[in-house]
Amino acid sequence: MKKLFPALFILFLMFSCGQEQKSVQVGDPDNGGLTLPEGFSALVVADEIGRGRHITVNNNGDIYVSLAQHSENKGIVCLRDSSGDGKADIIQYTGQHTGTGIKLHKGYLYFGADTAVVRYPLTNGELVPGDNWQMIARGFPNERQHEAKPMAFDGKGNMYVNVGAPSNACMEQMRTKGSPGMDPCPLLEYSGGTWKFKDDVLNQDQMVDGVRYVTGIRNGMANFWNTAVDELYVVQHGRDQLDQFFPELYDSKDNAELPAEEFFLATEGSDFGWPYCYYDHLKEKKVLGPEYGGDGETQERCETKSDPIMAFPGHLAPNDLLFYTGNMFPEKYKNGAFIAFHGSWNRAPEPQKGYFVAFVPFDGALPSGDWEIFADGFAGTTEITSTRDAEYRPCGLSQGPDGALYVVDSNKGKVWKIMYSK
Amino acid sequence: MKNKLALIILSVILLASCGGNKQKNEKSVLSQPASSAVEKSSTQTEHPGKKVYNSVCLVCHMADGSGVPGMHPPIIESDFVNGDPKQLIKIILEGMSGEVEVKGEIYNSIMPAQAHLSNQQIADVLTYIRSNFGNNAPAVSPEDVQQLRK
Numbered sequence: 001m002k003k004l005f006p007a008l009f010i011l012f013l014m015f016s017c018g019q020e021q022k023s024v025q026v027g028d029p030d031n032g033g034l035t036l037p038e039g040f041s042a043l044v045v046a047d048e049i050g051r052g053r054h055i056t057v058n059n060n061g062d063i064y065v066s067l068a069q070h071s072e073n074k075g076i077v078c079l080r081d082s083s084g085d086g087k088a089d090i091i092q093y094t095g096q097h098t099g100t101g102i103k104l105h106k107g108y109l110y111f112g113a114d115t116a117v118v119r120y121p122l123t124n125g126e127l128v129p130g131d132n133w134q135m136i137a138r139g140f141p142n143e144r145q146h147e148a149k150p151m152a153f154d155g156k157g158n159m160y161v162n163v164g165a166p167s168n169a170c171m172e173q174m175r176t177k178g179s180p181g182m183d184p185c186p187l188l189e190y191s192g193g194t195w196k197f198k199d200d201v202l203n204q205d206q207m208v209d210g211v212r213y214v215t216g217i218r219n220g221m222a223n224f225w226n227t228a229v230d231e232l233y234v235v236q237h238g239r240d241q242l243d244q245f246f247p248e249l250y251d252s253k254d255n256a257e258l259p260a261e262e263f264f265l266a267t268e269g270s271d272f273g274w275p276y277c278y279y280d281h282l283k284e285k286k287v288l289g290p291e292y293g294g295d296g297e298t299q300e301r302c303e304t305k306s307d308p309i310m311a312f313p314g315h316l317a318p319n320d321l322l323f324y325t326g327n328m329f330p331e332k333y334k335n336g337a338f339i340a341f342h343g344s345w346n347r348a349p350e351p352q353k354g355y356f357v358a359f360v361p362f363d364g365a366l367p368s369g370d371w372e373i374f375a376d377g378f379a380g381t382t383e384i385t386s387t388r389d390a391e392y393r394p395c396g397l398s399q400g401p402d403g404a405l406y407v408v409d410s411n412k413g414k415v416w417k418i419m420y421s422k
Numbered sequence: 423m424k425n426k427l428a429l430i431i432l433s434v435i436l437l438a439s440c441g442g443n444k445q446k447n448e449k450s451v452l453s454q455p456a457s458s459a460v461e462k463s464s465t466q467t468e469h470p471g472k473k474v475y476n477s478v479c480l481v482c483h484m485a486d487g488s489g490v491p492g493m494h495p496p497i498i499e500s501d502f503v504n505g506d507p508k509q510l511i512k513i514i515l516e517g518m519s520g521e522v523e524v525k526g527e528i529y530n531s532i533m534p535a536q537a538h539l540s541n542q543q544i545a546d547v548l549t550y551i552r553s554n555f556g557n558n559a560p561a562v563s564p565e566d567v568q569q570l571r572k
Contacts, residue, residue, distance in 0.1 A: 069528055144519055144532050175534040345490040348481050386484035388491060411491055
């Protein structure tokens with residue numbers, strides 16, 4: 001009986017110790033400038049690490065951010081929090097590529113350089129990956145537009161790579177008023193869709209080994225494999241400049257809203273209609289693009305193209321997508337989608353929009369309600385005339401092992417950790 | 423009579439000085455709004471290049487010329503804008519692509535050629551951007567543009 005007391009005491013110590021570790025991480029007093037729903041807080045993990053693109057978090061909490069530009073091509077930023085307060089205290093630059101896609105998979109750090117997908121080996125416990133990278137997929141065109149190559153993995157041995165079309169609407173002459181749309185659009189043979197590869201076969205060539213999985217997507221750099229239903233999802237950057245090339249059909253206010261940014265359930269073989277069609281979320285239908293004789297009403301061949309499962313206002317620039325599988329956030333977020341909207345430029349001269357992280361609730365394969373703004377305040381101002389007025393622009397998302405949501409900014413390279421506590 | 427005359431003279435002087443004062447007052451009180459009046463009158467005789475800028479270039483380079491980070495470079499205090507007019511005209515006629523450094527930042531994108539604009543329109547828009555957005559360089563003439571057309 002007397003021995004029970006020390007045993008209880010030790011148990012108590014262990015318990016309180018565990019509690020303490022859990023409660024160490026608290027949001028910054030100003031939530032790092034973000035506005036969040038009730039019960040959520042945010043802390044700044046790192047700042048000014050370079051122009052961040054995408055982000056991925058390892059099981060041990062190590063964070064990797066891709067950079068599209070770096071003077072020595074060290075396009076991977078490695079961040080570690082060794083003290084447990086959520087803030088990175090070790091920051092190292094590595095790699096020999098720059099680009100956007102970055103994901104941990106099978107013990108490697110996969111990296112989507114703009115013309116290839118490569119992988120860097122990771123050693124257990126070590127933050128910085130090894131230099132001896134391997135080529136996974138190559139042969140992608142780099143035509144300096146929509147060149148980002150983010151990857152999604154299905155856990156069944158396949159990798160899905162976004163290959164954006166180097167074009168606005170497949171005009172014969174790039175973004176030139178009066179130039180007709182090419183019909184058929186030859187760019188669709190090697191871009192404007194998602195290509196499927198094996199996830200650990202080396203030296204695959206896009207045109208030889210890759211399979212076109214879905215087509216008719218202008219640029220789908222927000223792509224993610226939703227394990228809840230085992231399907232690929234993609235959010236598209238819709239076309240620009242309707243009013244500039246077709247002022248007789250659209251004014252600048254029409255152009256600010258149109259076309260929708262489309263959220264696709266990308267089942268194999270789907271054709272979403274770019275460049276021939278765009279989705280008008282106000283009329284709720286896919287219409288023929290003006291380069292192909294459309295007048296904003298006519299559907300013609302667009303009637304048979306796959307519709308989006310959700311449509312957002314024009315030009316918000318969906319740059320990353322993530323389906324939430326963690327246990328930290330309330331039930332409503334489970335298996336729902338977070339989308340990082342980078343914010344517009346093509347709404348000019350109308351005010352710019354976007355610059356937030358949105359949430360879409362899901363039930364199974366389809367949304368179960370309307371989208372809402374989840375995290376806002378990145379821009380630091382509500383009036384954005386020029387894109388540069390926005391101080392920060394959310395560009396990449398990742399889920400941490402504890403279920404927190406990480407967001408990276410592309411202007412200065414700020415990283416936030418968004419947490420929930422009751 | 424003398425009194426009456428004095429009164430009239432006095433009131434004339436008063437009126438005049440009063441009017442004068444009023445004008446003066448107006449000027450000093452209105453010194454801020456006056457500049458907007460100047461702006462207003464200058465929009466009435468707006469630089470012809472501004473119209474071209476707003477309808478063609480603004481969408482990418484933005485109303486304030488600040489561009490889009492990582493995508494479209496700024497034309498504010500740009501060496502390209504202030505520099506060799508031949509190079510500048512060529513950017514408009516032939517477009518521009520590949521890695522380029524503007525104001526300390528690297529861009530690697532594509533600007534579509536704007537050769538569909540007339541010589542006059544190109545001269546106007548370049549003259550306009552060379553004397554706005556913090557730039558200060560001599561005008562470009564339609565003849566300069568014609569010389570570089572292929």
